[in-house]
Amino acid sequence: MAEIAPLPFQPHDEDGPVFKEPWEAQAFGLVIALHEQGQFTWAEWADTLSLEIKAAQADGDPDLGNIYYQHWLRALERLVTEKELSRSPEIDARQERWRQAYLNTPHGQPISLEAADH
Numbered sequence: 338m339a340e341i342a343p344l345p346f347q348p349h350d351e352d353g354p355v356f357k358e359p360w361e362a363q364a365f366g367l368v369i370a371l372h373e374q375g376q377f378t379w380a381e382w383a384d385t386l387s388l389e390i391k392a393a394q395a396d397g398d399p400d401l402g403n404i405y406y407q408h409w410l411r412a413l414e415r416l417v418t419e420k421e422l423s424r425s426p427e428i429d430a431r432q433e434r435w436r437q438a439y440l441n442t443p444h445g446q447p448i449s450l451e452a453a454d455h
């Protein structure tokens with residue numbers, strides 16, 4: 338990971354990136370893994386993330402940094418779709434399964450994808 342340049346505005350401390358929610362760390366890890374597999378360059382990633390942030394700002398995002406990983410996730414979805422690593426219907430179906438899992442999980446409990454089936 339030494340060749341990966343830090344990104345502006347990414348939440349971090351002296352030890353590296355920080356995450357408010359587990360899904361943020363998972364999205365971060367997925368981007369790193371796909372990059373390391375050669376699915377896209379770090380420059381492609383940074384450009385795509387920048388486009389998502391600029392689009393959000395144009396739509397009124399006050400850019401407080403509290404939704405940084407939502408931009409990260411949208412950029413990931415865009416690259417995965419553009420590179421045909423997955424198709425939009427597959428992403429939509431998986432997103433719906435996670436939504437169902439969330440709805441079926443008692444408050445305060447960890448969300449597991451298996452809960453979507455209950």
